[in-house]
Amino acid sequence: MSTPSYGPGIEISGRITPEYARILTPEAVAFAAKLPRAFGPRRAELLAMRAKRQTEFDAGKLPDFLAETRSVREGSWTCAPVPADIADRRVEITGPVDRKMIVNALNSGASVFMADFEDANTPRWDNNIQGHINLADAVRRRIEFTSPEGKVYRLGEKLAVLFVRPRGWHLPEKHVKVDGQPISGGIFDFALYVFHNAKELVARGSGPYFYLPKLEGHLEARLWNDIFVMAQDTLGIPRGTIKATVLIETIVAAFEMDEIPHELRKCPAELGAGRGDCSFSCTEPLRRNRG
Secondary structure (H helix, E strand, O other), rough: OOOOOOOOOOOOOOOOOOOHHOOHHHHHHHHHHHHHHHHHHHHHHHHHHHHHHHHHHHOOOOOOOHHHHHHHOOHHHHHHOOHHHHHHOEEEEEEEEHHHHHHHHOOOOOOOEEEOOOOOOOOHHHHHHHHHHHHHHHHHOEEEEEEEOOEEEEEEOOOOOOOOOOOOOOEEEEEEOOOOOOEEEEHHHHHHHHHHHHHHHHOOOOEEEEEEOOOHHHHHHHHHHHHHHHHHHHHHHOOOOHHHHHHHHOOHHHOOOOOHHHHOOOEEEEEOOOHHEEEEEEOOOOOOOOO
């Protein structure tokens, strides 16, 4: 099979098998490339802000609430309603995007399964692309797995609601370059999943639901919101179809837990506590602080 043509400015160095080509279609890759072309400069600015903030912490500054967003913290506003299929999230489980795990997790009896491209997944090219194949099959209820011993795993009748956690958007996907620059791993994961599955999920009474990791403030949430808007408009699905749960995993985000959902108020499901990462972020960014 010949390598698909992806158009000017798009380079893929990862291998593309006939199976991988199901996911890495020219249309899907063009959609993924559209997002960094529109939002790459803002992403770069926000990453620079992270570095600047760390320099300030090293010099003795401590995290604090933002004076410029006081009106949000003290104001009256609401978020969009939560869809019926994720109104009950009392039991959630997390796991990697390998095929057997997805089948077992969806059959587990949990309310939600978070398929994880981040902490639970080694971000090798094959793992990531195979994960998207697995999720596309799961969304369409055609996923199954046969073990080396011959045991067959298939989906049951009652399934957990599927969420997807892309990589943090600060991490690069080195196998895909857009105009000479590696695409954000998080944006790439998001783009492939929503391109292939959003309309199918809506048709089945659900939607494209995401966990967003490693955000460091409301301006980063604003960027994700604008990415969602462009994605929905490009794909022809109503704004607000995408729902996002933001994980509070950094000490700086903990001071913006009103501002973050305010930026995402048309699409949030809730905030989630990333306890381990948040605890670590109380010490690591402040390790040189003498304030």
